[in-house]
Amino acid sequence: MKIKHIIIITLLTVSSTVSHAQDFGLSFSYFIPKNGYFSTPISPFSIRGLGVNLNKFLALETGATLYRMSGLNLKDLPVESKSPLIGPNFTILIPAELVIQLQGNNIQFDIKGGGFFFYGFGNKMNYGNWDKALRKLEGWQVANADLSFDNHPGFGYHGGAELTVYVTSQVGVSLETNYFVGAAKFPVQGTYSGGQTAIETRPADYPNAKIDFTGLEFSVGLLFNSGGGGGNKSGKKPGGKRRRR
Numbered sequence: 001m002k003i004k005h006i007i008i009i010t011l012l013t014v015s016s017t018v019s020h021a022q023d024f025g026l027s028f029s030y031f032i033p034k035n036g037y038f039s040t041p042i043s044p045f046s047i048r049g050l051g052v053n054l055n056k057f058l059a060l061e062t063g064a065t066l067y068r069m070s071g072l073n074l075k076d077l078p079v080e081s082k083s084p085l086i087g088p089n090f091t092i093l094i095p096a097e098l099v100i101q102l103q104g105n106n107i108q109f110d111i112k113g114g115g116f117f118f119y120g121f122g123n124k125m126n127y128g129n130w131d132k133a134l135r136k137l138e139g140w141q142v143a144n145a146d147l148s149f150d151n152h153p154g155f156g157y158h159g160g161a162e163l164t165v166y167v168t169s170q171v172g173v174s175l176e177t178n179y180f181v182g183a184a185k186f187p188v189q190g191t192y193s194g195g196q197t198a199i200e201t202r203p204a205d206y207p208n209a210k211i212d213f214t215g216l217e218f219s220v221g222l223l224f225n226s227g228g229g230g231g232n233k234s235g236k237k238p239g240g241k242r243r244r245r
Contacts, residue, residue, distance in 0.1 A: 027174070027220065028220050029046050029048075032216045032217075033213070036073055037069075037071035037084055039068060039069045039070050041066060045065065048064070049061050057100060057102070057103075058099065059098075059099040060097070060099070066090065067092075068090060069089050070087055072213065073086075075209075077188075079133045079206075080136070083126075083129040085126055086124065086149075086186070086211065089122050090121055091120040092118065097113060097114030098114055099111070106167075107164065112159065115156065115158070116155070116157070118153070119154070120154075125145075130145045141196055142194045147190035147192075150187045156181050157181055158180040158182075160176060162176035169225070171223070171225070172225070175219070178217045178218075180214065180216075180217060183211060188204065
């Protein structure tokens with residue numbers, strides 16, 4: 001089964017699951033990658049916090065977010081760049097995390113961490129930044145690259161925290177921050193031309209190149225309780241779990 005088919009099935013599964021959840025809501029999520037450009041989710045394809053309570057203090061959660069990545073960088077290259085070398089693209093992010101829940105009457109603080117899967121599609125090379133990096137590498141005045149790549153899924157780990165405050169019995173506000181560290185194989189090959197006074201062409205073969213999926217995600221959301229316990233999250237029974245956003 002192709003990766004894109006897996007992504008579509010995952011989104012449909014997550015969307016159907018949310019209809020049975022006790023809480024629903026809206027959120028604004030953003031991702032700031034290392035040496036990349038500010039990125040935003042594609043609404044409404046951001047559903048996170050789906051899962052099950054193991055007990056009053058522990059839960060397992062997952063979900064999915066479809067991001068429009070403005071620019072991501074590559075690592076394990078002989079070329080150095082502080083600016084993104086690929087982008088824009090679309091990236092699906094699916095976390096799996098263990099959550100420690102500290103609950104009060106109208107407040108909950110979650111500490112979470114685990115692993116994640118991501119896959120980027122619709123990738124484009126940022127040739128402006130590639131040419132700049134190659135000029136620096138070779139000491140040339142001009143450089144023009146002609147490159148291709150092989151795309152692969154990526155994996156990593158993450159950790160973060162979420163604070164949820166219920167302003168009424170049915171309405172809550174959540175603030176969350178997560179830090180992601182991941183990578184995906186992204187071999188690059190092709191040629192680049194340039195020089196000082198004479199133009200020459202050299203091969204580009206970077207089989208160890210990887211997408212650097214390192215960065216900070218933060219979210220601001222509103223939660224609406226649909227019944228069955230109100231905004232007081234203390235006293236939850238194992239098995240039930242609310243949808244965060």
